[in-house]
Amino acid sequence: MTVLWVEPSYWNTVLNFLAQQYFTDSHATCILWNPSFDFLLETVEPLPLIIIDSQRWFNDGQDVYDYEGKRDEFEEKGIGYNDWILRLTVAIEASHCETFLVFQEQIPKFASSFYHSSMYSIWRSLRNRFIFVYTEELIEENDNYLLGYILQDQPNILLVTSKxxxxSIFDIKTNRFVGPRNFDTNPGLVDFDLLQRYDAENDEIIWDVGTKSALSVKMRNLKGREVVIGIFDYKPFMLLDYERKPFFYDRSENTTEVAIDGTEIRLMLTFCELYNCTIQVDTSEKTDWGDIYPNGSGYGLVGMVLDRRNDYGVGGMYLWYEAYQYMDMTHFLGRSGVTCLVPAPNRLISWTLLLRPFQTALWMCVMLCLLLESLALCVTRRWEHYADSPFNSWMDSLRFGCISTLKLFVSQGTSYVTSSYALRTVLVASYMIDIILTTVYSGGLAAILTLPTLEEAADSRQRLFDHKLIWTGTSQAWITTIDERSADPVLLGLMEHYRVYDASLISAYSHTEQMGFVVERMQFGHLGNTELIENDALERLKLMVDDIYFAFTVAFVPRLWPHLNAYNDFILAWHSSGLDKFWEWKIAADYMNAHRQNRIVASQRPNLDIGPVQLGIDNFIGLILLWCFGMICSLLTFAIELWKGQEQSVL
Known part of the structure; x- marks a missing residue:
């Protein structure tokens, strides 16, 4: 009789032990199946499981999910992918996997693909946990499973190993995570610390330092772990200073001679004081926030965060949907309004100055009144009759009515003598009406010459649209926030008139061109992005009274950024304490010109206290034109009279 000896397998015991502790509160657990390990998860509480078997990916008809839709989406956007990225993306997106169990040779493949999968998935989680399992018996020469960005960047990683x-004896380790990140000298090196030695045969812990406490303490004390901030000078959100202290290490210049500050930078500085992390900066991007391409790549500050060269991107960044698709964002840091410095209105001086005292409707009434006066005088003169004279002709009466009306309107007398009480009454009534009209007109004209009349400025959202004024900034990011699908017609029209120019060109245009220049109105009244406009150009510009649009500012961080939960809690506490207002005022006072800020804000209201103004030819050009028109008409009339007189003498 043959006896079969079955070697016992204790993987089931140890993995159930760990799963019961770390996996039961997750949405779902993804298991990358490996047939070399005999185990079956059995937990007290129900545990949703998704089995991913990489050896059956190419078997036709074995998939329970149709991957073609996601594959077509990747190809349409130009996203580079492989089977691991595709399968993990679908698992995260469709099954909401938050915990993962990975074995042996699949560990490096998973580690290199998981970040891309989490970035391409529309679903994300801040509670990811990982258990990596391998045995030294199956390790081949030159194999190194403990490489990959995820092993350096995620705190909740357990490594289960056996000889x-x-x-039956298993070592349970965790990645060190805290302390220097080693991305300069040994970027692939990951240190693991032993947490526990577990005897599965006897179901007892041989040696334990407190697994749960060891994992949770990582986030409370980072022990100098580096946080890299991408930054350029953009007051008051973020600023660079090469004179003040303390200095920080600049990765792009390899120096420690740069100081940083700002309303949004100070948040991270204070956060690192609380959690014992080290700030490093990257100044390689000098002027632009950048943008995201559909294939998941980018440029500028957001591109550096996307490439994980930086951990923290700020600077008045708005809620950009394109960036949110591939990165995470923090709670709101503040409110920012996009507005413009537009050309200030000039004093209205033109030949139409004489017409300004009356509006168009009132001028029409004045013309109608003069017409009625002329008709009344004409009819009265036509039927005027003396005992010794016949009736006047209609032509003479019409001429008398028109000439007398014009004379009365300009307060001139007439040589005509009448003894008719009817005509006298009409003349007196017309004179009284004309006296009232000329008095009101004179008062209005005096007011216009005394108080300046200004042109309509494009100093509101609607007027900027009506004037079709070009407005400009240094980046396309100023209109990236606008959702064209839900924007109103005015905002869409303003987008069509937006232009992108470099800083030097904007500075030159601010002295001469009739255009608007983008500035940023912060939550508590201060203005950003004004340094491009020189002081002597501010005289011809004024601040708009409202915003073109407003948005909430956030910080962009990489997907799976391990500090996001703690940082969001810190932001809420910061807002609740009122420090957001205090820091804005403090940083504006320390680094920005208060007189310049007040001058720009005051430009919203016109300053009518301009004192005596020397009058020029423009003030009287209307009067001169009217005088010239009268003289020309008089000369023509005189020439016609001479011509008619010569004809009569000849006859």
Whole structure:
């Protein structure tokens, strides 16, 4: 009789032990199946499981999910992918996997693909946990499973190892995470610390430092772990200073001679004081926030965050949907309004100055009144009758009515003598009406010459649209926030008139061109992005009274940024304490010109206290034109009279 000896496998015991502790509160657990490990998860509480078997990916008809839709989406956007990225993306997106169990040779493949999968997935989680399992017995020469960005960047990682496949003693380790990140000298090196030695055969812990406490303490004390901030000078959100202290290490210049500050930078500085992390900066991007391409790549500050060269991107960044698709964002840091410095209105001086005292409707009434006066005088003169004279002709009466009306309107007398009480009454009534009209007109004209009349400025959202004024900034990011699908017609029209120019060109245009220049109105009244406009150009500009649009500012961080939960809680506490207002005022006072800020804000209201103004030819050009028109008409009339007189003498 043959006896079969079955070697016991204790993987089931140890993995159930760990799963019961770390996986039960997750949405779902993804298991990358490996047939070399004999186990079956059995937990007290129900545990949703998704089995991913990489050896059956290419078997036709074995998939329970149609991957073609996601594959077509990747190809349409130009996203580079492989089967691991595709399968993990679908698992995260469709199954909401938050915990992962990975074995042996699949560990490096998973580690290199998981970040891309989490970035391409529309679903994300801040509670990811990982258990990596391998036995030294199956390790081949030159194999190194403990490489990959995820092993350096995620705190909740457990590593379960054994010497042999059928061992009963297991070492449970975790990645160190805290302390220097080693991305300069050994970027692939990951240190693991032993947390626990577990005897599965006897179901007892041989040696334990407190697994749960060891994992949770990582986030409370980072022990100098570096946080890299991408920054350029953009007051008051973020600013660079090469004179003040303390200095920080600049990765792009390899120096420690740069100081940083700002309303949004100070948040991270204070956060690192609380959690014992080290700030490093990257000044390689000098002027632009950048943008995201559909294939998941980018440029500028957001591109550096996307490439994980930086951990923290700020600077008045708005809620950009394109960036949110591939990165995470923090709670709101503040409110920012996009507005413009537009050309200030000039004093209205033109030949139409004489017409300004009356509006168009009132001028029409004045013309109608003069017409009625002329008709009344004409009819009265036509039927005027003396005992010794016949009736006047209609032509003479019409001429008398028109000439007398014009004379009365300009307060001139007439040589005509009448003894008719009817005509006298009409003349007196017309004179009284004309006296009232000329008095009101004179008062209005005096007011216009005394108080300046200004042109309509494009100093509101609607007027900027009506004037079709070009407005400009240094980046396309100023209109990236606008959602064209839900924007109103005015905002869409303003987008069509937006232009992108470099800083030097904007500075030159501010002295001469009739255009608007983008500035940023912060939550508590201060203005950003004004340094491009020189002081002597501010005289011809004024601040708009409202915003073109407003948005909430956030910080962009990489997907799976491990500090996001703690940082969001810190932001809420910061807002609740009122420090957001205090820091804005403090930083504006320390680094910005208060007189310049007040001058720009005051430009919203016109300053009518301009004192005596020397009058020029423009003030009287209307009067001169009217005088010239009268003289020309008089000369023509005189020439016609001479011509008619010569004809009569000849006859």
């Amino acid at each position: 042999y496949l059928n061992s």
